[in-house]
Amino acid sequence: MNGALPGRISYAECSARERIARLFDAGSFREWLPPAMRVMSPHLAQLGVPAAFDDGVAIGEARLADRRVFVGAQEGEFMGGGVGEVHGAKLVGLFKRALRDRPDAVLLLAESGGVRLHEANAGLIAVSEVMRALLDTRAADIPVIVLIGGANGCFGGMGIVARCADQLVISDIGRLAMSGPEVIEASHGVEEFDSRDRALVWRTTGGKHRFLVGDCDQLVEDDVQAFRDAAVRALDASRPLTLQSLQDEHAVLTQRLRAGEGAEDAIDLWEGLGIAHARAVPHMNAEQVRTLRQESVA
């Protein structure tokens, strides 16, 4: 089947549109509300910021290994991938359309700082609406798969949205969290979180950590083909939300709270969770971390 090109292509370095072009079956993407329609933010001009023709997100349908999927890809370079009124509404529309047209899955290529602060209130409500629409889609048994691997990571309200999905795929250089290190440092000082300590940032919010503790289902290298293969694997791994599944989740999160008591660093938490070779994790590659999780986690 067609798809990504041979040889490694950095997913992080691709734009949102390049990711779509390379990840899905060649030429299969059909965009809704394309740039020429100029469905743009009405709120940016007053702040002296240029709008983007697609408001930083491309949505549409495509084929993935010949399966029909819907896609939303956030452009991290535009406003940090922040969700504004129009951007959010495009994603809500994507999910609502999925409810109607029932594709095999909705794939969200997430790269975002969360609420687009330049649109403040409108952005906050928009993220909330995306969350509701995503959960509606899951409740209708349509899987929602989130891919995380952009340089800007997946933060803020989008970090929560991502964890509302069925399946998460993250690269070792990807990041998933809520508040960014800079915000935490600004709030509580550099002793709380030194945002320039890259190793610390990645131990705390990076893909290897999130995969090891189970916040993400698949860990890949920073490679478009690896993301494509992982996305295909995720297509049939959907999990419905039931009272039982939420009670199980609650138990996992409660245990983690206890295991992490007094943990100064991710390494302490990994040890507390019974993960072997915790100290070596920051130096491991994706494949080694995948093996480690298989061996360590029940």
Next chain:
Amino acid sequence: MSMAAGLETLHYNFTGTQAVGAFAPVLVGVVGSGNLEVLLEPSPGPACRFEVQTSARGFGNIWEAVLRDFHSRHPLAGVVVAIHDMGATPAVVSLRLAQAAAALP
């Protein structure tokens, strides 16, 4: 030329000789710091129109020079070029325009 709370809008018109005809809109680039996006669409008539919206104000002369230079090498006719710019250098602007032109049929 008009300004709206920091954004500058610039318009340029050149007469082209290389008619492109009908084509699906072409988008290159991204609106990020030091970057720009360029949207090419077909337009009736012989003109090649440029509509620039930029957050870097006061560079009208440079824009004119860069666009004129581009059009001298790609004398497109029947095209409108819409640009959202966030402070790209002339080199980056020229690059994006060349990429856009290369994507035309």
Next chain:
Amino acid sequence: MKWTEVAAQLFGSEHAIRADGEFLSGSATFDGQAVAVVGSTNHAPIGYALALRQAEVVLDTIDRHPGRAIFLLIDTQGQQLRRHDELLGINRAMAHLGCCIDLARRRGHRVIGLVYDQALSGGFITSGLIADACDALPEAEIRVMRIPAMARVTKLSEDVLTALSESNPVFAPGVQNYLRMGGVRALWQADLPAGLRDALAHAAIDDRRAIDGRARGGRLLAATVVEQVLAA
């Protein structure tokens, strides 16, 4: 208004809502029906642990009290800004709370949120904002972020943001504004029981905020863009 006053006006003196630090939980009777209550006070920062405690109440309600309405009392300064919470996965804990509330709604529990003092984004995005209705007291305040932090992240000056917060609906923190944008369903006037009664009876079970925002004139594009996507 203090939560104790809100509770007294809604439920009288005989309710079983207790504060454990900043965490509120318990039950009460309203119009003859039992109501589960959960929330926070003292402008609590919502961290991993507090998100879990709230989720536990919701799960317990689903499990042991089918159909019981859930009332969220919201007063928060936003998400807890600590490295430890990020390490543990505060985004996952918050998503879990949101999924629990979402399940409760699908199982027929009415979920009504009330911002009775203040709410900042991360503090209520998976509680009040995922309920059937997020209502508010008229004097409450809703913000995305405090201006100094916003200035640092956006690189817009505090002066510019302050001016915008006074004049521009997208930035102004007042609940009237959120009402107009559809983010808040209704403001409760002096008769609080009437407010809760109305919410329980009339809050939609689907997400009508974009439609409300357009109808009320505060958020004109969202609903239209959704319709455009459906028609594309």
